[in-house]
Amino acid sequence: MDQHxxxxxxxxxxxLTDGDAEIVKNSTEKALKMGISPERIILNALIPIxxxxxxxxxxxxxxxxxxxxxxxxxxxxxxVLKPLIVDSSLDKKKGRVIIGTVAGDLHDIGKNMVSMTLQxxxxxxxxxxxxxxxxxxxxxxxxxxxxxxxxxxxxxxxIGELKHVVQAIRNEGLRDRIKIIIGGGxxxxxxxxxxxxxxxxxxxFEAIETVNKLLGNKEGYFNV
Amino acid sequence: xxxxxxxxxxxxxxxxRARLLQLVDKxxxxxxxxxxxxxxxxxxxxxxxxxxxxxxxxxxQKNCEFCHMIWRMEKQKGISRCVGAYARAGKQAAIFDExxxxxxxxxxxxxxxxxxxxxxHLGTIICGQVLMWEPEEFFWIELEEMNxxxxxxxxxxxxxxxxxxxxxxxxxxxxxxxxxxxANYIIKTGWESLHQKKEIELQQLLLNEEIxxxxxxxxxxxxxxxxxxxxxxxxxxxxxxxSDLDECRKLFKVMLADIFSVDxxxxxxxxxxxxxxxxxxxxxxxxxxxxxxxxxxxxANLLQELNNCYSIREINIVAMTLLEHYLDEIxxxxxxxxxxxxxxxxxxxxxxxxxxxSLEEIADSVYLSPFYVSRIFKESQNMxxxxxxxxxxLNEAKKMLSNPRYKIEEIAMSLGYSDGSYFSKVxxxxxxxxxxxxxxxx
Numbered sequence: 001m002d003q004h005x006x007x008x009x010x011x012x013x014x015x016l017t018d019g020d021a022e023i024v025k026n027s028t029e030k031a032l033k034m035g036i037s038p039e040r041i042i043l044n045a046l047i048p049i050x051x052x053x054x055x056x057x058x059x060x061x062x063x064x065x066x067x068x069x070x071x072x073x074x075x076x077x078x079x080v081l082k083p084l085i086v087d088s089s090l091d092k093k094k095g096r097v098i099i100g101t102v103a104g105d106l107h108d109i110g111k112n113m114v115s116m117t118l119q120x121x122x123x124x125x126x127x128x129x130x131x132x133x134x135x136x137x138x139x140x141x142x143x144x145x146x147x148x149x150x151x152x153x154x155x156x157x158x159i160g161e162l163k164h165v166v167q168a169i170r171n172e173g174l175r176d177r178i179k180i181i182i183g184g185g186x187x188x189x190x191x192x193x194x195x196x197x198x199x200x201x202x203x204x205f206e207a208i209e210t211v212n213k214l215l216g217n218k219e220g221y222f223n224v
Numbered sequence: 225x226x227x228x229x230x231x232x233x234x235x236x237x238x239x240x241r242a243r244l245l246q247l248v249d250k251x252x253x254x255x256x257x258x259x260x261x262x263x264x265x266x267x268x269x270x271x272x273x274x275x276x277x278x279x280x281x282x283x284x285q286k287n288c289e290f291c292h293m294i295w296r297m298e299k300q301k302g303i304s305r306c307v308g309a310y311a312r313a314g315k316q317a318a319i320f321d322e323x324x325x326x327x328x329x330x331x332x333x334x335x336x337x338x339x340x341x342x343x344x345h346l347g348t349i350i351c352g353q354v355l356m357w358e359p360e361e362f363f364w365i366e367l368e369e370m371n372x373x374x375x376x377x378x379x380x381x382x383x384x385x386x387x388x389x390x391x392x393x394x395x396x397x398x399x400x401x402x403x404x405x406x407a408n409y410i411i412k413t414g415w416e417s418l419h420q421k422k423e424i425e426l427q428q429l430l431l432n433e434e435i436x437x438x439x440x441x442x443x444x445x446x447x448x449x450x451x452x453x454x455x456x457x458x459x460x461x462x463x464x465x466x467s468d469l470d471e472c473r474k475l476f477k478v479m480l481a482d483i484f485s486v487d488x489x490x491x492x493x494x495x496x497x498x499x500x501x502x503x504x505x506x507x508x509x510x511x512x513x514x515x516x517x518x519x520x521x522x523x524a525n526l527l528q529e530l531n532n533c534y535s536i537r538e539i540n541i542v543a544m545t546l547l548e549h550y551l552d553e554i555x556x557x558x559x560x561x562x563x564x565x566x567x568x569x570x571x572x573x574x575x576x577x578x579x580x581x582s583l584e585e586i587a588d589s590v591y592l593s594p595f596y597v598s599r600i601f602k603e604s605q606n607m608x609x610x611x612x613x614x615x616x617x618l619n620e621a622k623k624m625l626s627n628p629r630y631k632i633e634e635i636a637m638s639l640g641y642s643d644g645s646y647f648s649k650v651x652x653x654x655x656x657x658x659x660x661x662x663x664x665x666x
Contacts, residue, residue: 019393022360064325065393068333069356076362079369131312157319 008034012045012077017053019069021076028080038081042120046074047204050113071109078116085120093124095147095215098140100128102153102161110183111152114207118150121208134161134168141174148211152184159186163195170196179214183207241272243534244339244346248410250279256406257349261285264399265389268351270339275304275311278347288353290384294330297374305329314338314348323400328353331363331370332388333396337403341411349403354389356396425537453482457504464508466596467558469551476505476547484536491539495530498543502526509550513557522549562600565590569601569609577616580640583609618654621647625663632659 008031015024031041053070056062099115111130119125126144128136132151141149149169153159162182169175180197192200198214201207248270257268267285270278277284291306298305309328313336317324325335334352338345357363367385368378375381391399456479463471483489483497506519529542572589573581586609587597601609617639624635636647651659 019357021357021362025362063393063397065333065356065396068325068327069393072327072357072366075366079362079365155319 008036009041009045012041013049016046016049016070016073016077019066019073021069021073024073025076025080028077032080032084038084039120041077041081042117046077047113047117050074050109051203054109067109071112081120094122095211096124096126096144097148097150097211098126098128098137098144098146099150100132100137100140100152101130102132102151102158102165110154110204113204114150114152114183114201117204117208118211121212123148123211134165137165138168138172138174141169141178146178147215149178149180150207150211151180151182153182153187154184156186159184159191162187162191162197166195166197181207181210181214240344240346241274241276241278243341243344244270244272245278246534247341247346248278248339249413252413253410254279256410257285260351260402260406266351266391266399267353268349268403270347270349271307271310271314272347273311273314273345275307275309275314288384288388290332290381290388291330291353293381293384294371294374297371301374309334310336310348310350313350314345317348318345323404325396325400329370331367333391335396335400335403337400337407339407339411346411349407351399351403352396354391354396356391356393358390359385359388453479456482457501460505461508464505464512464554466599467512467554467562468599469555472551472554473547476501477544480540480543484540491534491536494536494539495533498539499526499530502543502546505547505550509554512554513561514550514553518553519550522546558600559604562604565592565597566601566604569597570612573609573613573616577613577620578638578640580642581613586613614650614654617641618651621651621659622662625659626666628663635659 008027011027012024012031015021015027028041032038050070053062053067057064057067097118099111099118101111111127115125115127126140126146128140137149137151140146151162151165153162166175166180169178169180175196179199181199181201182192182195182197183201187200187202189200192198199210201210253270257270260266260268267287269284269287272278279285295306306328309326313324313326313334316326317336317338318340321338321340323335323337325333328334332353333356334350334354337349337351339347339349355363363385364378364382367381371378371381456475460472460475460479463475479501480498483494483501486494502523506514506523510516510519526542526546530539533539533542568590569586572586579585583594583598587594590597592600598609601607601612605612607615621635621639624630624638630638632648633644636642636644639647641647641650648658648660651657651662655662657665
């Protein structure tokens with residue numbers, strides 16, 4: 001049975017690698033029909049492959065067009081999964097997360113992965129997009145009253161912006177209302193301590209883990 | 225020798241868009257981009273850092289039907305998604321100084337090549353509006369999701385999308401790299417031609433002015449220390465006091481040339497020195513009778529204008545224009561002031577022509593220096609003071625000659641001439657005949 005399922009998962013994986021949105025979409029639908037759960041598709045197909053593609057791009061083995069194609073294919077899979085994820089966790093939201101990239105993250109793939117995985121894990125996620133100024137984070141905090149603010153900065157040139165946003169939140173007197181987690185290429189634990197954030201994730205899994213820890217490990221899809 | 229002066233440019237307050245337009249030759253660019261489009265079938269545009277096209281509607285390439293529809297819808301809804309995306313893509317491309325391939329908000333593939341000059345991001349070449357995949361079921365879903373708040377009815381948009389080019393990732397990558405090369409070329413050639421133009425202008429400015437004025441000045445001022453700026457400054461003040469406008473002009477030009485020809489000088493420093501020079505000049509002008517209020521306004525404006533200069537040529541134009549303003553003021557002022565002096569001189573001469581007065585004595589009568597007196601006199605009367613003395617004397621002589629009672633010798637004496645023969649010589653030189661002949665012709 002597992003082997004059976006692996007075939008579909010593999011199909012999705014190959015589709016992602018090739019950047020073929022149509023194949024990924026169809027394989028995802030098929031996999032669901034075969035009784036494979038959305039979280040399993042996300043966990044076993046989407047995340048590892050997207051992770052791998054990110055690494056390959058960093059190492060210069062593949063180029064931006066390939067990344068764009070794969071990311072589009074991932075969205076095709078998510079398009080199929082989304083209604084299920086959102087429905088399944090409607091009655092037991094674990095918390096509310098605001099997420100955004102402080103400055104143009106590379107096609108915001110990392111942020112989108114975290115965003116989608118958090119949703120898959122039962123959180124309500126409000127995605128502010130990329131290139132988000134401090135003022136927008138602050139007005140979103142006031143408006144949505146989230147439990148968590150998740151910010152990413154991919155570039156060494158923009159990492160300073162994380163500090164700036166945290167400071168701005170402090171200045172507005174909102175720091176105690178939320179937990180802040182950060183992520184992105186140059187972020188380290190030292191940096192978290194320096195700017196006074198609550199935690200960070202060096203990849204999607206760690207990000208989810210950190211959010212879960214900060215909110216008291218309520219039961220979700222990824223930490224049963 | 226000028227090279228460093230140019231290399232050290234700082235550009236005042238010019239916007240990046242204005243600088244971009246200054247650097248690029250639109251005609252050449254249009255040619256390049258049009259050729260690129262013909263070969264690749266891909267549209268290309270150049271936008272400023274805010275994402276707005278630098279081309280007018282007339283110059284711009286015709287964009288695809290799909291984009292036209294999107295723009296129209298965006299306009300109706302009062303949003304500018306495309307412009308924002310271009311600005312972001314340009315910023316992103318500039319950070320890494322390499323082409324940036326992205327998916328536009330409407331769902332197409334585009335790429336941006338940054339135009340960077342002097343470490344400043346001036347603008348971006350945007351190209352694309354293509355797909356990297358054959359439109360499949362999921363693409364229509366995507367289009368609807370991405371553009372749901374623009375329209376309800378997607379029929380026309382889908383039809384337009386079917387006409388979009390499908391390009392392989394490899395080709396996209398190559399086109400992006402090619403555009404990056406073009407962007408660098410644009411800047412390089414733009415800079416070189418600008419640089420060349422400036423160089424030529426400056427050289428001309430320096431050569432023509434310098435050589436001529438130096439010569440004239442060396443003769444006129446007969447000063448060995450002319451190589452020193454401060455000396456020239458003093459000379460300039462002197463010329464202003466004398467209202468010697470032509471000399472002022474020459475000196476001022478030479479001093480500007482001195483300022484501009486310092487090796488490795490920054491534009492800021494040049495501006496500072498030009499301002500100093502003008503202040504020194506303006507003080508002298510005020511002393512020479514120019515209204516102090518006016519001078520203050522002139523100088524305040526200069527500060528503003530220098531701020532907007534980003535080349536030696538422009539500083540030169542601004543400084544020379546201001547000089548002319550000052551010279552005009554001096555001219556008007558000295559005209560009225562000089563009229564009184566000249567009339568005084570003429571009066572003195574008419575009353576004292578028989579005294580054989582020296583130029584010094586005549587000048588003393590109006591409390592001015594002989595040098596100044598002779599200059600303003602010549603300027604307004606078209607003759608020297610001594611010519612005028614002669615004229616008055618000879619007029620008097622003619623009156624006396626018409627009276628047979630006076631001998632030539634007597635006339636000469638009463639007019640202040642030392643002897644009759646000299647008087648006759650002067651008379652003949654001016655009137656074309658001897659006093660005796662004049663008498664006979666009466």
